[in-house]
Amino acid sequence: MNKVSFKWLTLCSLMLFAITGLQAQQRVIKGTVISSEDMQPLPGVNVIIKSDGSGDTRGTITDFNGNYTVAADDENMILVFKYLGFKTQEILVGTRAQINVTLELDAEELEEVVVIGFGEQKKESVVGAITATTSKELQRAGGVTNLSSALNGLLPGVSTVSNSGAPGESDIDIFIRGQGTWNGAGPLILVNGIERSMNDIDVSEVESVSVLKDASATAVYGVRGANGVILVTTKRGTVSKPKLTVSGNTTIKTISRIPKPLGSYDALRMKNLAIEREIPTHSSWSQYTPVDILQKYRDQTDPYLYPDTDWQDWMTEDYALNYRANMNVSGGTEKVQYFASFAYLHEGDILKTTDYGQGYDPEFSYNRMNFRSNLDMKVTNSTKLSVDLAGYMGIQSKSDGTTADIYKGLTEFPPDYVIRYPNGMWGWDVNRDRYKNAVVFLNFGGYEVKKRTQLQSDVNLEQDLGKVIKGLKADVRVSYDTEIQTENEGVNIANVDKYNVFRGYRYEDGTENIIWANDSEDGRDPLNGFNYINDRNQYSYEQFTSNNKNKFKLYYQARINYARTFGKHEVSAMGLFAREENTVQALFPVKLEQWVSRATYNYDKRYFFEFNGAYNGSEKFGPEYKFDFFPSFALGWNISNEKFFEPVKEVMNHFKIRGSYGVVGSDKGIDKNLYRAVWDEEYNVRGQTNGLVFGQPNRQPSPYIRYTEGNPGNLDLHWEVAKKTNIGIETGFFGDLITLNTDIFFDRRTDIFVPAADIVAPIWNGGQNGPANLGETEVRGFEIELKVQKSFTPDLSAWMNANYTYSRDIIIKRADAPLLEEYRKQAGYQIGQTRTTLNDEIISNWDDMYTGVQGLANENNLPGMFRRIDYNADGVIDERDIVPYGYPNNRPQNTYNLATGLSYKGFSLMAQFYGVYNITRNINLSSFFQEATIVRERDLNRWTPTNTDADLAHLGFLNSASDGQANLVDASYIRLKTLEAAYTIQNSPFLDKLKISSAKIFVNGNNLYFWSNLPEDREGGSYERDNYPLVANYNIGFNLNF
Structure with a gap:
């Protein structure tokens, strides 16, 4: 094991066993919590134990009679009493065993603040479809290095599809409530309010992630809000003593699941059977392996003449290691608050690479350093200045060999192939043009290094204008991001010392003697039966190419907010202007402008109304479609705050219904300036006659340019329009012991962009059509989220979160050709519908x-x-x-998630299961066809004259017919997404001496088990994708709070 991981494991083990026995003795505190308004007991009050300087740790809730029981470790502990609508109280335990508390009403008390578009909102007043997760839940994801992966399954309506497990890769597709368009269905992602990637953010920097799903929540983003919005909010300083947190973990990762071909004996035996069952030709018999030769493949008496190669053993390690470390400090006073974080990540390689003397190791690896800092300062009592600075530097290294040959080598290369001979020469079977040596491509294909450096800066100035108009605030913000990416390739083509091998068998004419098919060629090795061509070349060093990409983003906004309470009436309003300029290299910037408004009203926390609108501008389209207005409306009714609801509040404490409707847009997947007609220019260069020519019969090229009509423009081209409807029901039982939320949604998207190539032009058109907004889709579905949390004793508690999402899209229109049969049209079926004979x-x-x-x-x-x-x-x-069959292969129609955990004193255990169904995959992994001698376990049960009940046809050699739907299978799966066991130590004299307020040691994992009939763990795409395999992570780490 790596030295660093061994040191961490040793440190964690010593701390765990040395400290457990030093815990202070506990005593029981009891009491009753009542309301100051009617002096009645309050069920469901959160009673949290807070140690001086250590933050909130553990606690309980009051029962139906307002009673509670907790265990206190010492007299300096503080009990924190929290309840919706009441002021929070903190009480020092001291020597008391009975503490009764009276909570006072506080209309401004926030149970939870939810991050929304361009602001925040009390959870109880939210009428849009918004779900959120916290830093604690994200950090339990089990050693994942990508924030997108950590979201999988945590939030209803959100599904992620991972296509690669390569270090430093971010090939993850995110869908919010399914897919409503074929032009870029990914959501808008904002980090601290600015459109930025979240893939290279360190998870420990994140405070929360909110997902906006309906039009009420996304309308403020107008032309960018149709696919949903993800808001990532990073941590900031608070008013507290300086707090230092240090964390680290080591991850052991292995390949989750990849199919393994059978050995050369089975492969060649099945190949013989395939040849025999066809009408053999002379060329097919030359590929036949005689029985006595076949036995030598089985016996392995001469592995270089009769090889049985395990490509996966040659190309993969048993495991690889990741390391991650983070340190952050935060705190502040009423005048200044600060936060700073530094993190380092190393991702190792599961592929087996080596420096065989080529002068480099083409290891797949990723090293990243993150930093983030922010400073909030009260310049005056009414003026606040915030300065944020963040960035990262990532270096990704990988082989520059042909990726198709590298990844196919893991699962799709024949076993009767010598990878390397005893004298160090590499095998290179020239009989197989499609199957060159994958190990050579991996190790000698050169290497590629990508360096990504990003710097993000934000300055925000907020002014309280309450002295002018009570409740009025204004702020301005300027943000500037710089991203520099360089790509270097070294030794980009490998010339390797190798044997070019000609190999084959045949019967000697007129006899039953087996001879080599190439025995007449000069230079044949009579001992081994090969005709070796010694191909010795030298490596080419220092062949570098660079591909530099510089990106710059300038964003600035001005916003005004108003919020007032008049008795039972609460009103708020927001107006915002923002402009964004994105520049790549030295090109002209791409600009986006938006004018945003919001107005909310609620009466007595019972009736809610919200209006959102955005007037967006996009320069992608013609002069008539530069700007448009996108509005939304939402209503809510908190029935549980009605007087008539009082009799059932002991059982059902919360009941709220809400609904929204709005219009949002999307310009994703649409290139700029397609509204302009294009003329193609053709030249006569060096004797070519692509341009104008004159003369007959002796045609002479003209020096003038020839202009021909290219893609015709479309002045009516514009953004897609999505009309979204959402109805939601929120319920809570027994003081939110159980919460159940349900959302039903319906989206109708029109004017979907269809490229010119997909539009059938009539004969009389004289050319191709231009692009147009001809598509239309519908998406229907629902989400259910169930949460249960229960404290059985002061030391024992348990929780459970479950969610289920159903989302189905259907194409209404997509420029289908006239007179096309209904089943051949795309209309009436899902986007990406699987089709087959x-x-x-x-x-x-x-x-x-x-x-x-x-x-x-x-x-x-x-x-x-x-x-x-x-x-x-x-x-x-x-x-x-060819007809529709099954479901699309790039996303599931149904997803579900179950997470549960319990804690006892300092110990905690949690598990998360995630599953999908209604997704179709093609599992037709390459089998042998002529030169490819590859079989798998399922091939052993194919049709034979004596096995006529088989589900699969016999293997073909020269005549390989299609299997139709036989290889299209239900790709449903359930995976053990996360499993964690942890122990938290606090109030320990030993830790106090080290100035450590609490310490946590944990073992967790991600993608630990995969229940499925699929032969490979790959969430997206088909099995012909040449991607790095997905991995399972086993993680051990610690958190120290000073």
Whole structure:
């Protein structure tokens, strides 16, 4: 094990066993909590134990009679009493055993503040569809290095699809309530209010993540809000003593699941069977392996002549290591608050790479350093200045070899292939053009280094104008981001010492003697039977190329806020102007302008109204579509605050209904200036006649440019428009012991952009069509979120969170060709609908073979193959028989999540399960076809004359017919997403001597187990994707609070 991880493990173990016995003795404190308004007991009051200087730690809630019981460690402990609508009280325990508390009403008390678009809002007054998670939940994600991965399953309506496990990669697709467009369905992501990537943010810097899902929540973002919005809020300083937190962890990661081909004996045996079952040709017999030779592959007496190669053993490590460390400090006074954080991350490589003398190790790795700081200063009693500075530097290294050959080598390379000979030469089988040595590509393909450096700066000045108009505030903000990315490639083509090997068998003419197929060639090695060509070349060092990308973002805004309470009436309003300029390299900046407004009203915390609007500008479109207005409206009714609801409050303490409707837009996936017509220029260069030519028959090129009509423009091109409707119900039972929230949503998206290539032009058009807004979709679904939390004793508590999301889209229109059959249209089906020909049955004999329809994939049929169905009954099987089947393959229609945990004194345990269903995947991993001798476990049960009940057709060699829907399977899965065991130590004399207020040691993991019939753990795309495999993480770490 790595020295650093060993030191951390040793330190954690010593702390755990040395400190456990030093805990102070506890005593029991009892009491009753009542309301100052009616002197009645308050059920569900949060009673939190707070140690001096250590922050909130553990606690309980009052029962139906307002009673509570907690255990106190010492006389200096403080009890904190919190309840919605009441002022928080803190009471020193001292020597008392009975502490009764009377809570006073406080209309300004916030149970929870939710981050919304361009501001914050009390949770009880929120009428939009917003869900949020906290830093504590994110840090339990189990060693993930990407914030997007940490979100998976935590929030209803949010699903993430990971396509690669490569170090430093961020190939993660995020869907909020499914997919409503084919033009970039990803949400708008804002970090501290600015559009920024969240992939390289250290999780320990994050305070909360809010997801805005309906139009009421996203309308303030107008033309960018149709796909939902994710708001990432980072930590800030608070009024407190200086607090120092140090954390670190080591992660052991392994490959989650990849399919493993069988050995060369099984592969060649199945290959022989495939040749025998076809009508053999001379060329196919040359690929046949005689029985006595086949036995030598099985015996492995000569592994270099009869190889049985395990590519995964050559190309993967048993495990790889990640390291992460973070240190942050925070605190402040009423005048100044501060926060600073520094973090380091190293991601190791699961692929087995080595410096074989080429002068470099092409390891896949990622090293990143993060920093973040902010300072909030009261310049005057009414003026506040905030300065934020953040950034990171990341260095990603990887092999520059052909990725298709590298990743396919793990699962799709034949086993009868010598990777390396005893003398150090590398195998290079020239008989197989598609299967060159993957280990050579991995280690000798050169290396690539990407460096990403980003610096983010924000300055915000807030002025309280209450002396002018009570409740009025104004602020201005300026932000400037710089990102520099460089890409260097070294040794970008490898010339490796290798054997070019010609290999094959055949029977000697007129005899049964086996001879080498290439025995007539000069130079054949008579001992090994190979014709080696010694290909010795030298490496090419210092061949570097650079691809530098510089990005700059300037953002500035001015905002005015108004909030007042008049008796039972609460009103607020917000107006904002913002402009953003994005520049890449030295190109002209892309600009976005927005004017935003919001107005809210509630009466007696019972009836709520909210209006949001955004007047957005985008320069992507023509002069008539530069700006548009996107409004939304929302209503809410907190029924639990009505007097008639009082009799049931002991059981159902919270009941609120809300609804919203609004219009938002999206310009994602649409290039600039498509509204302009394009003329193509053609030149005559060096004798070519691409331009104008004159003369007949002796044509002569003209020196003048030839102009031809290119893509025609479309002045009516504009953004997509999404009309969103949402109805939500929030309930709480037994003092929020149980909470159940449900949302039903319906989205109708119109004017979806369709590129010119997808629009069928009529014959009389004379050319291709221009792009147009012709698409239309609908998305329907619902979300359910259930939470349960219970304190059984002062030391024992448990909780459970569960959520379920159903989201189904359907295409209403998408420029389908006229007169196209309904089943061939995209209209009426989901975006990315899987399509295939259909199987009827496996042909069992020669008589059955001639009774079916011939055509595409049927003309070469033999017994043992699938018969294609002539779906449209026209007597021919062709593209008109390809029909919709199953579900899309890039996202699930249904997702569900269950997280549960318990804590006892300082110990805690939690587990999270995440599952999906209604998703279709093609598992047709490459099998052998001619030169590819690859079989897998399921191939052993294919059709044979003696196994006629098989589900799969027999393997083909020269005549490999399509399997239709046989390889399209239900890709449902359940995964053990996270598992954590932790122990927290506090109030320890030993820790006090070290100035440590609390210490936590934990062991957790991510993606630990995968229940599925799929042969590979890959969440998105098809099995032909050439991506780095997904990994399982096993993590050990600590947190120290000073």
